[in-house]
Structures are given as structure tokens and as C-alpha cells.
Amino acid sequence: MAWVEKHRGSFRVRYRLDDETIFTENGFVDQDEADNRAADVESDQRRRRFVDPRLAQTTIDEWIRQWSEAHRVADITWATYDSHIRNHILPRWSGTALGDFQRIAVKGWVNKTLRPNMADKSAQDILVLFSMILGEAVDEGLIGSNPCRKLRINFDDRPERPHAATDEVDALAGRMAPDNGLMTITDAYTGLRWGEIAGLQWIRTYLDDDTPHIDVDPKFGALHEVRGRLELGPPKTPASARTVYLPPFLVEELRAHRDRNPDSQFVFTGVNGGLHRRSNFRRRVWLPALAGDEQKGWSPLNEEMHFHDLRHTHETWLIEDHVPRIMRLVRLGHKRKDVDDIYSHITEQMIEETLEALQQRWEQDGGWTWAESPAVEPEAA
Structure with a gap:
């Protein structure tokens, strides 16, 4: 039971808690306001929805x-x-x-x-x-309602991210040191996330199999930076643990890259074999390549683009090349959401046609030669 009392020029509501303690809520301006609160308390207690105010x-x-x-x-x-x-x-x-x-x-x-x-x-x-x-x-019963609910805040829609054409990716890679350029090309033609490509190990890169591929390991398939420390861990979601098949040209380039770095654990590294830090790569490699260099005749390229947009680029290419949705979902490591996705399956024909389309892109619009790449200072790890 709750009741209202006049107290020092205002009103207060008092009621008995489960342990028989009498609790007081002060500061009600008029009796109607206090009566309404008392009615709410009694209603909540009767419906067993009452929250002990001391917990709050x-x-x-x-x-x-x-x-x-x-x-x-x-x-x-x-x-x-x-x-x-x-x-x-x-x-x-x-x-x-x-x-x-x-x-x-x-x-x-x-x-x-x-x-x-x-x-x-x-x-x-x-x-x-x-x-x-x-x-x-x-x-946990500490408060009766969540003050963050139904705030009606109209957050701006996320702007559509840019993507690059095949020749733009080649030009961008050509402004980097060869290993960084190959990392950029590899990302555009596989759609790996940053952590997946920065943490890619040779033991998960199967270049000599009948169908060469990369495996994103469910436990150690991505490089994470936690409180400034770089460490391997699981990829973003369970669906991210996947097999990514490689087009023939990329297999050849990666084999040559492996021959140049026979003792490296990781496929792509910074200075002295150190792991890439995303912020360093962005500042020392990515942004200068986008900005261009007037003395070298390099115009700015898609300056709003992030490294992650190579992933958007890859999916855009797959859509342009009419790759089935289920193949795109699995290749990019996206969760299957629709009924059609659950009942669809990857086939050998889908894999072959996807790789043929990517190979054709390289042969028609790409094909930048690593040996002809400009000399650029490598970034620090």
C-alpha cells in the first residue's frame, strides 16, 4: 500500500517494501502528482513489476x-x-x-x-x-526501464562507400613498394578484411593445390590490435572462417612473392618482417598513394577510399560479373540470412566461373607488372 503525506510545503509518497521497510519519495509539487505516483507504486506491486528503489x-x-x-x-x-x-x-x-x-x-x-x-x-x-x-x-531488477529506449534520434545514413575500377586498383598498387602493391591487388581480388590479409600466414595459403586457395582460420584467421598489441585471433564472425579461391594470375604472383620471402611466416609484412599496423599502413602507404605525386605525374585517385573499400570493390566486381549471390556471401564471409541463402550451395561450376571472371578482369584491364613498379620507400611496421 502507498500513501501521500504533506511535508514541508510539498508532498511525499510513502510505501512499504517487501522487508517491511518504509520508503519515502520526496519532492512532489502538488497532491495530484503524488497521488498518481502512489497509484503507480500500488499497481506495480500488485503486478509484481515493482523495482526496489534502493537498488536504483x-x-x-x-x-x-x-x-x-x-x-x-x-x-x-x-x-x-x-x-x-x-x-x-x-x-x-x-x-x-x-x-x-x-x-x-x-x-x-x-x-x-x-x-x-x-x-x-x-x-x-x-x-x-x-x-x-x-x-x-x-x-537484473535494478531499474524499471531503460532510458536509452525509444530516443527517436535520426542518425544520418552511412554514406555509400566508394569502390574502384580494375585499372584504378592497378594504378594505386603501382604507387607502392611491390610487396604493398601485391597486398593491395590481393585484397581487391579476394575481398579479405584488413585483419584477415594482415594476419595471413603461408601455412594457410595453399598455392600448390589443384584449386589454389586461402583458408581463413576460425581461431587464428585475423590480426587484431588490442591495446596497442598485435595478436592473432578469430575473424569477425563465424561465417568469416572460410575458403577463398584464387585466380591463376594471383597464384603466380604470390608464388613469386613467396620465393622472394622464403623465411617469412606471414604473407605480407612491413619493414624487417614486422606485422602491419593498420594506422601505419594507412598513413605511410595508403594515403600517399591516393594523394598522388605531381612530380611523378600521379593524379589524386579516389581520395575518400579506405583500404576496407577494396572489399566493397571486390563485391562490386562480382556483381558486375553476375556471380551468384550465394557465392558472393560465402566468398566475402557474410552470414546467410534469407531462406534462399540457407538452401543454396556452392558448386564447382560457380567457383570456376568466378575465378574465370576475375582472371579476365586482370588480363583485360589489369596486368600491372611488378618489376616495373616505381621505387617507393617501404613503411615501418
């Missing part, structure tokens, strides 16, 4: 500690969560009790603090994590 006094700091101890994700995912928590969530909300979060305050934080300082996709990722954290507080 837990701070977000303490709850995040408990949530972190119970949560398990891949190291690379946790590194992202940890960054969002340390750099964005706690700096704004540290010390706030779970019960004190207001929906409109969260909406203001997203719109006025996060979005002006980062891409909408990043702001949305932070909000999704925050909502997940508070949603589990609801599930």
Missing part, C-alpha cells in the same frame, strides 16, 4: 564493474567497449545513480556531445553499448 541508487560506475566482470566477448570487441566506456560514457555519467538517468538527458548527451565530435556511426555504436549496459540493469 547503485552508481553507473559500480554497475559497469559488475557488468564487465560478467560479460564475455572477443578481445577486440572488448577493447572497443572499453574505449567507449573510458572515453565517452564514464566521463559524462560517472557517479550517476542508475535511477537518476533521464531519457531526455541521454538524448541531449548523444545529440549535443557525441554527434558534433564524431561520425554518426560512432555515436550510434556508443549509444548501443550504453543501452545494452542499462538494459541488463533492467533485467
Whole structure:
């Protein structure tokens, strides 16, 4: 039972908790507001949906500690969560009790603090994590509702990513040191993610099989950077563990590359055989190649393009070449979502026709010769 009392010029609501403790909510301006709250308390208690208000006094700091101890994700995912928590969530909300979060305050934080300082996709990722954290507080009975729900924030659609034509990829690779150029060509003709190609090992590269291919290993198929440390781990999703078949020209180029680097564990490395760091590669290799060089007669090339856009490029090429959807899904390591995807299967004919199409692209529009590549200083690992 809940009741209303007048107290020091305002009204308060009092009610008995399960342990017979009397709890008080102060600060209601008028009796109607207090009566409505008392009715809500009685209704929630009757329907067994009442949340002990003392639990809501837990701070977000303490709850995040408990949530972190119970949560398990891949190291690379946790590194992202940890960054969002340390750099964005706690700096704004540290010390706030779970019960004190207001929906409109969260909406203001997203719109006025996060979005002006980062891409909408990043702001949305932070909000999704925050909502997940508070949603589990609801599930644990600490608070009655999640203040992140139904915020009605109109995040901008992600812009369509650029892709490159075959000759653009060749020109881009030609502005790099040969090994980096081959890495770029390989990515465009396989669609591997950055971590998959940067962590690719020779033991997973089967160039002498009847149908040469790369295997993306489910446990060690991708290179991750976790708190500044490079380490091998699983690829992005279970569907990412896959076999990627290679067109003939790429097999020849990779064999020659292997002969030049007989003692290397990894297919593509930086200076002194070190592993590639994405930020270093982007700054020292990728961006200069895109920007061009007036003295060498190199015009800027698709300057908004990221290395990951080579993956978009690969899928665009497959679509242009009428490669079946199921073949594209499996080759790119995407999850099968539709019923048709589940009941479709890869055939030898699909593999052969896909490789023929990629080979034809190289022979007609590509075919850049590695020996003729310009001398460019290699990037540091």
C-alpha cells in the first residue's frame, strides 16, 4: 500500500517494501502528482513489476564493474567497449545513480556531445553499448526501464562507400613498394578484411593445390590490435572462417612473392618482417598513394577510399560479373540470412566461373607488372 503525506510545503509518497521497510519519495509539487505516483507504486506491486528503489541508487560506475566482470566477448570487441566506456560514457555519467538517468538527458548527451565530435556511426555504436549496459540493469531488477529506449534520434545514413575500377586498383598498387602493391591487388581480388590479409600466414595459403586457395582460420584467421598489441585471433564472425579461391594470375604472383620471402611466416609484412599496423599502413602507404605525386605525374585517385573499400570493390566486381549471390556471401564471409541463402550451395561450376571472371578482369584491364613498379620507400611496421 502507498500513501501521500504533506511535508514541508510539498508532498511525499510513502510505501512499504517487501522487508517491511518504509520508503519515502520526496519532492512532489502538488497532491495530484503524488497521488498518481502512489497509484503507480500500488499497481506495480500488485503486478509484481515493482523495482526496489534502493537498488536504483547503485552508481553507473559500480554497475559497469559488475557488468564487465560478467560479460564475455572477443578481445577486440572488448577493447572497443572499453574505449567507449573510458572515453565517452564514464566521463559524462560517472557517479550517476542508475535511477537518476533521464531519457531526455541521454538524448541531449548523444545529440549535443557525441554527434558534433564524431561520425554518426560512432555515436550510434556508443549509444548501443550504453543501452545494452542499462538494459541488463533492467533485467537484473535494478531499474524499471531503460532510458536509452525509444530516443527517436535520426542518425544520418552511412554514406555509400566508394569502390574502384580494375585499372584504378592497378594504378594505386603501382604507387607502392611491390610487396604493398601485391597486398593491395590481393585484397581487391579476394575481398579479405584488413585483419584477415594482415594476419595471413603461408601455412594457410595453399598455392600448390589443384584449386589454389586461402583458408581463413576460425581461431587464428585475423590480426587484431588490442591495446596497442598485435595478436592473432578469430575473424569477425563465424561465417568469416572460410575458403577463398584464387585466380591463376594471383597464384603466380604470390608464388613469386613467396620465393622472394622464403623465411617469412606471414604473407605480407612491413619493414624487417614486422606485422602491419593498420594506422601505419594507412598513413605511410595508403594515403600517399591516393594523394598522388605531381612530380611523378600521379593524379589524386579516389581520395575518400579506405583500404576496407577494396572489399566493397571486390563485391562490386562480382556483381558486375553476375556471380551468384550465394557465392558472393560465402566468398566475402557474410552470414546467410534469407531462406534462399540457407538452401543454396556452392558448386564447382560457380567457383570456376568466378575465378574465370576475375582472371579476365586482370588480363583485360589489369596486368600491372611488378618489376616495373616505381621505387617507393617501404613503411615501418
